[in-house]
Amino acid sequence: MRLLLVEDNQNLGKGIHAGLSQVGYAVDWVKDGETAQSVLNSEEYDLALLDIGLPQKSGLEVLDELRLRGKDLPVLILTARDTVNDRIIGLDKGADDYMVKPFDLDELNARIRALLRRSVGRTSPIITYDDIEINPASHTIKKDGKIMDLSNRGFAILQTLLENVGRVMSRSQLEQSLYSWKDDIDSNAVEVHIHHIRKKFGNELIRTIRGIGYIVD
């Protein structure tokens, strides 16, 4: 899962970035509205965390522009302003959720999971496929009720594939959900992770579409 964090405060941004990376998200962090807008135009994200009080362009302007261009990725607003009116403005502009500083990191994580779940059309927190159960909240995978061990990135790939059952996921799509800009992308990384998954869950689970990508069907 690839998230965009827009926060101008150095310490807070660094903290959120670290906190979200700890639970396996690929997080890109930008510090002003202009940059946020341009990366939202050029890159694909599963969710954006947006601070309102930003230099150059406020979070609300960024949000406005995003929705005008028809992008429907979930947006969670992080702000120090807490009056009802502030919340109404944010939600009316197209935000999906709202968190007032200071907030709890675990709650932020839970809300991100809920937003991501709803954005792919699920209401249950647990993704199931055959005898496989993925719980993004506890970051656990079970097969036949037994907990399986999988790396953070392997987990992310499997989750993406199982959330998009029946759809071919290109290699670059999978790569994007794994890496933020800071990471050096290993050209074979996706293959390596798929290989690990197949070793643990059987070869039949993921089918390779040669030259394009992978599918779970």
Added chain:
Amino acid sequence: MSFSIKRRLLVGLLSVSAVICVIASVKSYFETRHEIEELFDAQIVQSARSLLALSSHELYEQLAYLDEQSKDPAANESKPIQIHKYEQSMDFQIWLMGSHLAVRSESAPNSPFTRKEKTFSDINLNGSQLRVYALSNEDNTIQVQVAENYAERDRLSNSISMRLMGSLSVMLPLLGILISVMVTRTMEPLNRIAREIESRTGDDLQPVNDNDIPDEAKPMITALNHLFERLQVAFENISRFTADAAHELRTPLASLRVNTQVALNAKEEHMRNDALNDVISSVDHATVLVEQLLVLSRLDPESGLYKNEHTDLKNLTEHIVAQQATDAIKADIDIGLDAKAPTYVFGKSGMISILIRNLIENAIHHTPEHGVIDISLNMENDKVKLSVADSGPGIPAHEREDVFRRFYRIKGNDKPGTGLGLSIVQRIVELHQAQIALGKSKLGGLQVDVWFEAAETAVDVKNKSVMNKHIAMAAQ
């Protein structure tokens, strides 16, 4: 000393009216009395004329008789005829030939009232004051003398003065009541305003409705409304400031919380340390914010600046630059001070040192490594100019107004800061009635100029007077 307009008006109007009433009454008493005199005198003259006219015909016979009798002196002692019982207060005598009393009223004496003719005279007869008038016929054979007792006039005068007193005693209290009602009604709008303001809650700063207010009270109400307006603005500023401050404090708090949780969840040592370092720097940020908020709140205009407080700006600047030079050196910045003359300015050294420190801190903060900061003190048109110039990025011209706003951060600036430093500087500038300007420095970055009012120190004054003495002596 407190006084009541109502009481003043009441007492003033009442006493003036009373004095005027009394004067008018006294005057009208004397005028009436004079008129009465005239009237009565006229009546006496009239009576004398009537008597003369009525009696002359009959008396001519007696005159003829007297002519015959004149040879017989005994006839002179004949008793006068009493022909008429006139008004008791009016007595008369009719004399023939100047010596013969022909007729007299009952109470009139046998001797003539007066010797004077055609004029009024006052005589005293048997203890009563009489007004007498004598009139003779053309050939001076018959003389009528009419006397009237003064008691009659006095009685009338007294009765008139009694009436005047009576109407005064009714009029004055009535006047008092009317004036009191009128004054009370006139003052009512003021009482209404007082009640209106009294019944307000502390945060109700709506202007007082100035309809139905006397013109005289309008300047006061207008001034009051202006004060309300200013208070309203001040209150709004304070509440906006408080809200802004609360919001600004939330970000370091959020950062504290998030980084603490990251540290707790960290599996690797370096990640935990990283997060904990961020916790510390969040605390530092919050500390600076709180300290600057406190500084701002202490820059209260009420704490007062006195014209007699001087600060040696050169000394103070040297001291602060020395303190902050270590920070600059750490950041590899070349910092220097150029202060020529000792410069005394009006103001509190505590406040001015906060100002200088803030400006230098800002400069150090925004100047990159190997940069330069120049601080200088100069005299410019009787003012002392403090300049802090740096080789940092500067502030774009269109943002130079905004940077004085509280919590304003320059766009694109990701250096940590509270956005309060220049607000504090501006507040101190205002309190000292100094001027501040932001511009582009020769070093390429920002230049801040502050002009302080130069102060004459006690030493200067002493030197000057000594010098004047020398000049005076030389002139001699």
